[in-house]
Amino acid sequence: AAGVIQSPRHLIKEKRETATLKCYPIPRHDTVYWYQQGPGQDPQFLISFYEKMQSDKGSIPDRFSAQQFSDYHSELNMSSLELGDSALYFCASSGPSDALGTETQYFGPGTRLLVL
Amino acid sequence: DQQVKQNSPSLSVQEGRISILNCDYTNSMFDYFLWYKKYPAEGPTFLISISSIKDKNEDGRFTVFLNKSAKHLSLHIVPSQPGDSAVYFCAASIQGAQKLVFGQGTRLTINP
Numbered sequence: 001a002a003g004v005i006q007s008p009r010h011l012i013k014e015k016r017e018t019a020t021l022k023c024y025p026i027p028r029h030d031t032v033y034w035y036q037q038g039p040g041q042d043p044q045f046l047i048s049f050y051e052k053m054q055s056d057k058g059s060i061p062d063r064f065s066a067q068q069f070s071d072y073h074s075e076l077n078m079s080s081l082e083l084g085d086s087a088l089y090f091c092a093s094s095g096p097s098d099a100l101g102t103e104t105q106y107f108g109p110g111t112r113l114l115v116l
Numbered sequence: 117d118q119q120v121k122q123n124s125p126s127l128s129v130q131e132g133r134i135s136i137l138n139c140d141y142t143n144s145m146f147d148y149f150l151w152y153k154k155y156p157a158e159g160p161t162f163l164i165s166i167s168s169i170k171d172k173n174e175d176g177r178f179t180v181f182l183n184k185s186a187k188h189l190s191l192h193i194v195p196s197q198p199g200d201s202a203v204y205f206c207a208a209s210i211q212g213a214q215k216l217v218f219g220q221g222t223r224l225t226i227n228p
Contacts, residue, residue: 004159033215042205042218043160056214090159092216102148102167105216107159 002027004108006091012114013081021076021111025093031055032074033105034066037088049074081115088112119143120208122219130227135193137222139206142187146208150216151180151191154203163204164191196226 005024013019025032031050035043045058049068060066063081068074078085089112092105121140129135137151147168152160166173166180166189173180179192193200206219 006159031214035216042220043216045215045217048214050214058215092159094214102165102211103214104150104162104165106162107152109159110157112157 004091004093004106006089006108006111008111009109010112010114012116014116015081015083017081017115019078019081019113021078021089021091021113023074023076023091023093023108025072025074025091026095026106029093029095029106030072031094031103032068032072033092033094034060034074034076035090035092035107037090037110039087043090046076078113083115086113086115117142118220119146120206120217120219122204122206122222124222125220126223126225128225128227129196131198132195135191135196135200135224135226137191137193137204137206137224139189139191139219140187141189141208143208143210143217144187145210146217147211148209149180149182149189150207150209151178152205152207153200154205154221160205193224198226198228200224201226 033048034046037043046060048056052068066076088110090110092107094103094105150165151163154160164178182189203221207216
C-alpha cells in the first residue's frame with residue numbers, strides 16, 4: 001500500500017539559511033500534519049491542513065510557514081534557521097473519518113534536518 | 117505539562133512472553149488513543165487504536181486496554197517476538213481537534 005512520502009530524507013543547512021520540506025500524503029487522504037521530534041524527545045505537533053486550509057496550529061515558530069496544495073501535498077518552509085531547529089520532521093496524513101468519527105494518522109519516514 | 121505520560125523509559129521481555137506497555141493521561145477531553153511503533157531513522161508506524169467508547173480493542177498479537185476512570189491505557193503484545201524490539205509511543209487526541217499528543221516513548225527489547 002502507498003505510504004506517506006517525504007523529501008528530502010536528509011538536509012544539512014547553515015544558520016540563517018532557509019529550508020523547504022515536502023510531504024506527499026497517502027492517496028485520497030485530505031488532511032496533512034507536521035510534527036517535530038528533537039533528540040530524545042517525543043514528536044511535537046506543529047501544524048495541520050484539511051482541504052488546503054489550515055485546520056490546527058501547535059508550537060510552530062513564526063519563522064516557519066506551511067501550506068497544502070491542490071494535489072494535497074504540503075510544504076513546510078523554514079527560514080532564518082537556528083541550531084535548535086535540528087530535528088526530525090515528520091509528516092502524517094489521514095483520510096475521511098470512520099463511523100466513530102475518528103481518523104488515524106499515518107506517518108512518513110521523516111526528514112532529518114541538521115543546522116550547522 | 118506532559119499530558120500523556122509513559123513512565124517506563126525501557127522494558128525488557130523474554131521472547132514468547134507477554135509485553136505490557138503502560139500509558140497515563142491527564143486531559144479528560146482525550147477520547148481517541150493510539151499506539152505507534154518506531155524504529156530508528158523511520159517514522160512512527162501505526163499499531164492499534166481505541167476510542168473512548170470501548171475498553172478493549174484487539175488486533176492479532178496486540179491488545180489495547182483503556183481504563184477511563186483511571187485515565188490509563190496499556191498495550192499488550194503476546195507472544196513477544198524479537199521483531200517487536202522498538203520504541204513504542206502512546207498518543208491521544210480529541211476528536212475534531214486533530215493533533216496528536218505523544219508520550220515520551222518506551223523502548224521495548226525482546227530477548228531471545
